[in-house]
Amino acid sequence: MLRSCVRLSVSLRISLLMTVSPACTGDHSTIGERSVSEQFTEQSSERTTIDSADLPEAPTKKATKKKASKKTTKKVAKTATKKTATKEPKAKKTVADKLGKDKDLEPPKPDREPLCFSIAHAYLGVTYVCEAKSFTDKGQPNIRRLTSEEAKERFVLEDLRKGDTVYMELGGPNDRIALLAAWRGVRVMRIPTFRISNNDATREAIETEGWIATDERPAGNESGDKLTARKTRALAIAAKARHHSTDFLEMKEEDRLRLQLKKVYRGWRKSFKTVLAGYQRLLAEYFDDYLLELITTEDPHVVANGRVASQAALRCIWAMIDVFPKEKQEEYAATLGLEKLESRRSLSREDITTIFRKVLEMMLDDDDVQAPFMNHWRKSHKKLEQLVKADPIYRAVLEPIPGVGVSIAARIITAIGEIERFPSQADLIYFAGYHTDENGQAVRRRSGVVSNWNPELKQAVWQFAHEQVVKMPGTVWRERLDLRRAYDLYKILRNRQAKADDQQLNYEILPVAFRSRTITETTHMTPEDLPILSAHVDKLRKQAGTTSKATSDDEDQDAALSNVKDPVLGKLVAGVKQQSYERACRWLGSRFLKHLYKEWRHARGLSRNPATYRDAEGNVHFTRGSKARQQGAERYRRKHGEDPPPPKVR
Missing domain, CATH: 1.10.8 (Helicase, Ruva Protein; domain 3)
Incomplete structure (x- = not known):
């Protein structure tokens, strides 16, 4: 089955x-x-x-x-054709994509409404940015921490857009951000630093608004406390923009050109210093070769005290002149006075530096000298001249002053920037380093003491007072310098006469004709006083058998006076003319700064000499000069019982 x-x-x-x-x-x-x-x-x-019915048969x-x-x-x-047709086009890479991704970078934002920013910027440190639709709105603005250079560049190149408003402090590291933002079409509002005040005032400002600045973590070489203070400063600027927007100065085309001038000047100075340093190293090489030749020839010649043998210096200078066309070399050698240098045994490094500067200026003016660094330097110098001559402050304030050329003007304009940064004349003088210390002495660099003045401005004023005014007899500034030299020389001789009288020495240090005169200020001197006093000092030196050269070291001075006819008299008159000249130049520099302050403010449409200013809290204070004048007037009233007479018109 x-x-x-x-x-x-x-x-x-x-x-x-x-x-x-x-x-x-x-x-x-x-x-x-x-x-x-x-x-x-x-x-x-x-x-x-x-x-299956449409299939072919077998x-x-x-x-x-x-x-x-x-x-x-x-x-x-x-299928491939259809995928290609529906594929979206690739988006263009942004600047941030080219720079690389960073944890501080945020994705680029689409088109938006204008925003307000406040910045506390640092060149090599962390920058803080406060962002809001408007600082007048309630609530604390958003705070961004820009740690890397890529984040800062992206903020300027992508986040800032035309129509935005940026609030920042006037001058300092913010100038770079201000210049880039202005080129982007951003409205730049800057405020003088003294209106923001110190860290304590910034903390009080944000506490008044009810804002909170959390503690920051350290980054690089900057501590957390320092970064927290900078973050607080960015918030304080935003608070200032909310309540005191009129304290900010809107950046105009004139200001933008001045910042561009500052940028060009820095590049020009860097190239000049680089070239000068290169030739100084070349001088050191020639000096070593010359010393080796002396050793091999058993020459007993010795070079010491920081001086350089004239033969080594001449070799280096001729090596520099060799870049000029041959038909011009003899002319330039005569201009530099190289024949006189051959007769000197040694040269100071200051003299060599001066000669190097003259040679470099000749290279700059001679278009036949072709070298890569000279071409770049020459182009930057021409650009610098164009920007300086186009500046309205130069035309209104600096150009009328004899002796102020393009180089000095560029230094002054780039160092000061905006005159609104300084509430008084005394602040500008302090910024230039022409003030005195607590002992009444001129300030200078000291070990362990911060030199909180601007070296560029100090050098520019020194160059005008020491080098330019002396070359211009008959000018107003030269007359003021001569009167001040006579006054300072009179005071020095009067003090030396007092020393001689205390020692019961029968010397006429101060001429008898000046002892009966009442001289308490510069205006009491006459143009004839300086030649009389100078001739009297020369007579005393001849009587003592000393030279006109002064030494700063007491031991060297005593050694130099040991071989003179009258060492006591020689010590009493040693260096009096040089001291009076240095003091007079320094006095003239301070008067030059006061003149700049008044005329600069007048050119900007401000009062020449403001009596008061307002601080960060809105309190009104007298300026340093105005306060001193008021105190002097009070002393005069207590002493004489009446108001002081009006100041003299000079």
Whole structure:
């Protein structure tokens, strides 16, 4: 029975196979190829269905493979074409993408409404930015911490947009941000530093607003306390913009050109210092070679006290002149006075530096001198001249002063920047380093003491008072210098006469004609007094047998006076003319700064000599000069019982 059932099932399977459609009687590989094609079409975006009635009748094995491969190729091409057509174009890389990703960088923002920013910037440190739609709105503005240079560059190049407003302090490291922002079409508002005040005042300002400045973590060489104070300062600037927006000065085209002048001047100065340092190193090499020659020839000549042998200096100078055309070398050598230098045994390094400067100026003026650094230096110098002469402050204030050329004017303009930074004349004098210390002495660099003045401005004023005014006889500034020299020389001789009288020495240090005169200020001197006093000092030196050269070291001075006719008299008159000249030049420098302060403010439409100023809290204070005048007037009233007379018109 079981066997018969098996035979019946087998016969039924055979009969079913005999009745299958002819399409299935071919090779089974066709079915496999069709399944692959159907799987591919299911993954494509355009699906295609294949009906069994549309299939060809009994294709061969090769034809079936070829047809299936053609279908697959068409489907792949069609799908790829559609994907290409629907693919979005690639976005352009931004500046931040080129600079690289940073944790401080944020994705670029789409088009937006104008924003307000306040910045507390540091060149090499962390910069803090406060951001808000308007600082007049309630609530604390958002604070951003820009640690890397890429973050700072992205903020200036991408985050700042035309129509925005930036609030910052006037001068200092903020000048770079102000210049870049102005080029971007941003409204730049700057405020003098004394209106923001110190760190205690900034903390009180944000506490009044109810804002909080959390403690910052250290970054690099900057401590957390320092960064917290800078962050607080950015918030204080925002608070100042909210309540005292009129204290800010809007940056104009004139200010932008002045910042550009500052940038060009810095580059010009760097190139000049680099060139000068290179030639000084060349001088050291020639000096070493000269010493080796002396040793090999057993010459007993010795060079000491920081001086350089004239032969070594001349070799270096001639090496510099060799870059000029041959027909001009003799002319330049005569201008420098090289023949006189050959007769001198040694030269001071100050004299050599002066000669180097003259040679470099000749190179700058001579277009025939072609060198890469000279071409760059010459171009920057021409650009500097254009910017200085186009500055309205130069035309109104500095150009009328005889002796103030492009170089001195560029130093002064770039160092001061904006005269609104200084509430009084005394502050400008302090900034230039022409003030006195607590002992009444002129300030100078000392070990362990911060030199908190601007060296560029101090050098510019020194160059005007010491070098330019002396070359211009007959000018107003030269007359003032001569009167002051006479007054200082009179005071020095009067003090030396008092010393001689105390020692019961019978010397006429101060001429008898001056002892009966009442001289208490510069205006009491006459133009004839300086020649009389100078001739009297020369007579005393001749009587003592001393030279006109003064030494600062007491031991060297005593050694020099040991071989003179009258050492006591020689010591009493030693260095009096040089001291009077230095004091007079310093006095003239302070008067020059006062003149700049008054005329600069007048050119800006401000009062020449403000009596008061307002601090960060809005309190009114007298300026240093005005306060001193008021105190002097009070002393005069207590002593004489009446108001003091009006000041003299000079």
